[in-house]
Structures are given as structure tokens and as C-alpha cells.
Amino acid sequence: xxxxxxxxxxxxxxxxxxxxxxxxxxxxxxxxxxxxxxxxxxxxxxxxxxxxxxxxxxxxxxxxxxxxxxxxxxxxxxxxxxxxxxxxxxxxxxxxxxxxxxxxxxxxxxxxxxxxxxxxxxxxxxxxxxxxxxxxxxxxxxxxxxxxxxxxxxxxxxxxxxxxxxxxxxxxxxxxxxxxxxxxxxxxxxxxxxxxxxxxxx
Amino acid sequence: xxxxxxxxxxxxxxxxxxxxxxxxxxxxxxxxxxxxxxxxxxxxxxxxxxxxxxxxxxxxxxxxxxxxxxxxxxxxxxxxxxxxxxxxxxxxxxxxxxxxxxxxxxxxxxxxxxxxxxxxxxxxxxxxxxxxxxxxxxxxxxxxxxxxxxxxxxxxxxxxxxxxxxxxxxxxxxxxxxxxxxxxxxxxxxxxxxxxxxxxxx
Numbered sequence: 055x056x057x058x059x060x061x062x063x064x065x066x067x068x069x070x071x072x073x074x075x076x077x078x079x080x081x082x083x084x085x086x087x088x089x090x091x092x093x094x095x096x097x098x099x100x101x102x103x104x105x106x107x108x109x110x111x112x113x114x115x116x117x118x119x120x121x122x123x124x125x126x127x128x129x130x131x132x133x134x135x136x137x138x139x140x141x142x143x144x145x146x147x148x149x150x151x152x153x154x155x156x157x158x159x160x161x162x163x164x165x166x167x168x169x170x171x172x173x174x175x176x177x178x179x180x181x182x183x184x185x186x187x188x189x190x191x192x193x194x195x196x197x198x199x200x201x202x203x204x205x206x207x208x209x210x211x212x213x214x215x216x217x218x219x220x221x222x223x224x225x226x227x228x229x230x231x232x233x234x235x236x237x238x239x240x241x242x243x244x245x246x247x248x249x250x251x252x253x254x255x256x
Numbered sequence: 257x258x259x260x261x262x263x264x265x266x267x268x269x270x271x272x273x274x275x276x277x278x279x280x281x282x283x284x285x286x287x288x289x290x291x292x293x294x295x296x297x298x299x300x301x302x303x304x305x306x307x308x309x310x311x312x313x314x315x316x317x318x319x320x321x322x323x324x325x326x327x328x329x330x331x332x333x334x335x336x337x338x339x340x341x342x343x344x345x346x347x348x349x350x351x352x353x354x355x356x357x358x359x360x361x362x363x364x365x366x367x368x369x370x371x372x373x374x375x376x377x378x379x380x381x382x383x384x385x386x387x388x389x390x391x392x393x394x395x396x397x398x399x400x401x402x403x404x405x406x407x408x409x410x411x412x413x414x415x416x417x418x419x420x421x422x423x424x425x426x427x428x429x430x431x432x433x434x435x436x437x438x439x440x441x442x443x444x445x446x447x448x449x450x451x452x453x454x455x456x457x458x
Contacts, residue, residue, distance in 0.1 A: 186362055
């Protein structure tokens with residue numbers, strides 16, 4: 055009888071799970087990237103909920119607070135890129151005990167290791183012939199605007215990559231693993247019990 | 257309602273761990289080993305329930321079912337919920353491992369309280385009273401858990417009234433749903449296997 059009830063309960067749970075999908079969760083996620091001199095990012099709950107109106111704080115490598123922002127109705131935030139020693143840590147406080155962080159390396163920040171902006175692709179052929187001086191200037195301007203354009207175009211891709219890196223959803227494997235552990239612990243407890251009984255008898 | 261890593265202060269984490277250790281000691285001592293499968297089954301139910309996400313209300317909430325666990329296990333709710341929460345933390349990244357003590361206490365102590373208040377009523381003659389007791393256990397456990405989480409967050413400097421209001425409001429749908437689920441399971445067990453609601457608990 056007990057077996058039957060257990061089986062029914064487990065089956066009911068399995069059905070509920072399937073109907074709810076494995077989307078539902080409670081973990082908070084945050085990611086951030088640099089676009090055109092600004093630090094942008096988003097906070098969200100797996101399953102699509104946006105972390106709205108939450109405090110976002112940015113710390114440098116030594117733990118010094120560099121800046122703060124608040125997420126909007128889409129869960130997104132944006133602030134001027136603060137200066138400091140990389141890597142930065144972006145911390146989202148989603149309230150009610152929810153907290154998530156995301157680490158931004160020097161590379162992701164577009165900074166050289168010293169914390170200075172990387173030299174923009176060396177000097178464009180410094181020893182250009184005088185006749186081409188005008189061309190060199192426009193080349194520098196071109197590189198700058200091209201850089202901004204690329205930042206803009208690559209922003210969404212960076213965002214998606216950051217999201218993928220930070221987001222490891224819950225898989226069926228995790229659920230089965232957990233149930234297996236519980237079964238194993240039960241077995242272990244039963245084993246200990248039997249050993250103790252044997253000891254008492256012997 | 258899982259509190260994440262890095263939200264609470266060290267004394268609070270220590271206090272929660274001590275309370276949980278005490279609860280675990282009593283729970284394990286009182287646990288009748290013949291009812292080991294029941295404890296394991298309820299641990300599994302608690303572990304899986306957190307995946308069932310309820311997309312109502314402003315926040316990300318999921319089933320807890322600690323009222324049901326308490327009603328069927330009594331003191332043994334401590335080990336069952338502890339195992340469930342530990343596996344959720346490791347496999348789902350719900351809540352921090354260091355916050356395990358606080359999280360276990362805030363889920364398991366309302367379970368025990370509901371056992372004391374409601375378990376005798378579920379064994380009574382009156383079906384209506386048993387249904388009401390099931391509903392009460394399911395919803396009250398979530399309510400008290402919300403308040404305990406709010407209390408823990410208040411001790412770290414958040415405003416208590418606003419925090420508890422937000423948490424209780426977010427969990428209001430869960431209270432109703434769990435009340436109904438627990439009442440239905442109590443009703444089923446009364447008919448199918450009254451021994452599971454039997455006197456003495458575990």
C-alpha cells in the first residue's frame with residue numbers, strides 16, 4: 055500500500071514537473087558587458103522574469119565600490135564605464151535574499167592589464183609619407199568610428215554570450231541526481247541501522 | 257525563499273547553523289528507522305517541489321510544501337528539509353551553501369510548528385476539520401517561513417515591514433496553492449492510509 059502511494063505521489067510530481075517545464079526557478083542571474091564606453095547589463099530570473107528596479111553595484115579587484123545603478127522595467131542597467139583595477143565584479147541585489155554577481159575581466163572591459171585603455175591598434179603607420187598625412191588623419195577617425203560601430207553591432211552578441219556563460223539552467227540530470235542522492239542516503243541510513251542491530255545481537 | 261550566498265552576516269549564519277544542528281540532532285534521534293522510507297520520500301517531494309514555479313504575482317516563487325513535510329514527519333522534517341535544501345543548493349544553485357543553516361531553520365521550524373498545531377486535527381473524526389487543518393498547515397508554514405526569512409534579512413539591515421510585506425505578498429499564491437494541495441493529500445491519506453497521519457508521528 056505504501057509503495058502504491060509513493061508511486062502515485064512520484065508520478066503526480068513527475069506529471070506536474072513536465073507540465074511546468076523545468077523553467078521555473080528562483081536563482082537570480084546577472085550579466086554585463088561594455089559597449090561604447092558604457093557598462094551595460096541585465097538581471098533576470100531563469101524562466102524569463104526580469105529583475106526590475108534592483109540595485110546594481112560595481113566593485114573593482116580590491117573590493118572598492120566604483121559605481122551603482124538601478125535596473126529598469128526590462129531588468130537592464132547602464133552606467134558610464136567606471137575606472138579601476140580589473141577584474142570588476144558586478145553585483146545585483148534582487149531583494150528578498152536574492153543576489154547574483156558577474157565578473158568582468160580586463161579583456162572584457164577592453165582594458166590592458168594595467169587598467170589603462172588599450173592603445174588603439176598602435177599608431178596608424180606613424181611614418182606615413184607627408185603626402186598621405188591627410189589620409190592618415192581620416193584613417194584614425196575611421197578607426198574610431200568603426201570601433202564604435204562594431205561595439206554597437208556586437209553589443210547584443212556580447213550580451214548573449216555573457217548570458218550563456220552565466221546561465222546554467224536546471225537539467226533533468228540534476229533532478230535525477232538529487233533523487234538518487236536521497237535514495238542513497240536512505241540506503242546508507244538503513245545499512246547503519248542493520249549494522250548496529252547485528253552488533254547488538256552478536 | 258532561499259537566501260543566497262553573501263547576503264547574511266557571519267553571526268546570523270552561525271546562529272542559523274547552530275539552530276539547525278540542534279533540530280537535526282533531535283530529528284535524527286526521534287526518527288523511527290522503520291519510517292525511513294517516508295522521510296526519504298518527503299525529502300524527495302520537498303527537493304522536487306522547488307522546481308514547480310508559479311508564475312503569479314510580481315516575483316519568482318515556487319512551491320515549498322514544508323507544511324506537508326511537517327505534517328507527515330514532525331521532528332524528522334529537519335533532516336528531510338536539510339537534505340532537500342543541500343541538494344537544491346548543490347545541483348540547482350538555489351541559495352548559498354553557507355546559508356544552509358538559516359534556510360533549513362526557516363523552512364523546518366514552521367513545519368514542526370504546523371505538526372504540533374494541526375497534526376492532531378487531521379486524525380480526528382471530522383472530515384471538514386481535517387481538511388481545514390490540512391489547509392492551515394500548508395498555508396501557515398509558508399507564511400511563517402516568509403516571516404522568518406524577512407526577519408533574517410531584517411537583521412542584516414533591510415526594512416522589516418516592507419520586506420516581510422513583499423515576501424508575504426509574493427508567496428500569497430503559494431500559500432493558497434499549498435493549502436489546497438496539503439488539504440487534498442490529508443483527505444486522501446485519511447481514506448487510503450490513516451497510519452501515515454498516525455499518532456506520535458515519527
